[in-house]
Amino acid sequence: MNLLIMGKPGAGKGTQAKKLLEHYKLTHISTGDIYREEMKNNSKIGIEAKKYISQGNLVPDDMTNEIVKKVLSTHKYPNGFMLDGYPRTDAQADALDATLNDLGIKLTAVINVDVRDDVLLHRMAGRRVCSNCGHPYHVDYHPPKVKGICDFCGGHLVQRPDDLEDAVMNRLNIYNEKTRPLLQHYQKQGLLRIIDGGKTSDEVFNDIVSKLGE
Numbered sequence: 001m002n003l004l005i006m007g008k009p010g011a012g013k014g015t016q017a018k019k020l021l022e023h024y025k026l027t028h029i030s031t032g033d034i035y036r037e038e039m040k041n042n043s044k045i046g047i048e049a050k051k052y053i054s055q056g057n058l059v060p061d062d063m064t065n066e067i068v069k070k071v072l073s074t075h076k077y078p079n080g081f082m083l084d085g086y087p088r089t090d091a092q093a094d095a096l097d098a099t100l101n102d103l104g105i106k107l108t109a110v111i112n113v114d115v116r117d118d119v120l121l122h123r124m125a126g127r128r129v130c131s132n133c134g135h136p137y138h139v140d141y142h143p144p145k146v147k148g149i150c151d152f153c154g155g156h157l158v159q160r161p162d163d164l165e166d167a168v169m170n171r172l173n174i175y176n177e178k179t180r181p182l183l184q185h186y187q188k189q190g191l192l193r194i195i196d197g198g199k200t201s202d203e204v205f206n207d208i209v210s211k212l213g214e
């Protein structure tokens with residue numbers, strides 16, 4: 001099963017991806033997580049990406065396409081993969097189509113997690129992530145067992161710099177302008193599954209699993 005998970009910033013892509021990976025034993029490929037790891041390591045890619053990410057802008061397509069192509073072509077995915085946060089532009093969707101075609105891989109479905117803007121803003125304002133493993137929490141909806149500490153690895157929870165108000169508004173505008181139009185691309189291919197992401201995360205998960213079963 002090879003899936004794409006799409007949706008506005010803060011829609012719950014990462015949260016659902018983690019649940020789906022466990023359920024279907026998929027490999028998670030999140031371009032946002034890849035960039036955050038590179039930034040943590042202060043690598044050349046991380047230093048370059050930080051200029052864009054901290055403002056809520058997209059990292060240039062060439063750089064992102066090259067990373068995803070390398071990840072898809074150099075790893076094995078025995079049960080399939082879940083791409084999270086990619087593609088986000090026309091050029092990325094075209095590059096992904098070409099890479100999958102070259103590798104002889106077909107997408108099973110594209111999940112779009114649909115959430116109202118006021119709900120997203122509240123989710124991003126309250127989001128905290130583990131500074132070590134990246135696991136997402138929310139101060140109201142998914143608090144950790146011990147305040148400020150990751151349930152899984154004991155790392156400290158922090159706020160993402162791009163969850164501050166100016167960067168969030170920029171991310172939403174960019175989504176509307178560049179990423180939302182891609183839904184049509186996948187609708188035409190008969191792959192799009194739209195999910196109401198405004199419910200609790202367990203309900204959203206159950207809805208996705210039943211849609212995929214259809």
Ligand code: AP5
Nearest residue numbers: 009010011012013014015031032059085123127137138201
């Ligand atoms: P990325 O990391 O992909 O960020 P994003 O798309 O903006 O999405 P988020 O990770 O913010 O939200 P999410 O949908 O995963 O929500 P989450 O599950 O955490 O990208 C970051 C940046 O990297 C980009 O802005 C860009 O600069 C760069 N980048 C990445 N990919 C790129 C690409 N392809 N091209 C160019 N640049 C790229 O949930 C949010 C919060 O809500 C959490 O606190 C969670 O606990 C809570 N929550 C989740 N679900 C629910 C629920 N059902 N009910 C209540 N609370 C919930």
Ligand code: MG
Nearest residue numbers: 013014015032
């Ligand atoms: Mg995410």
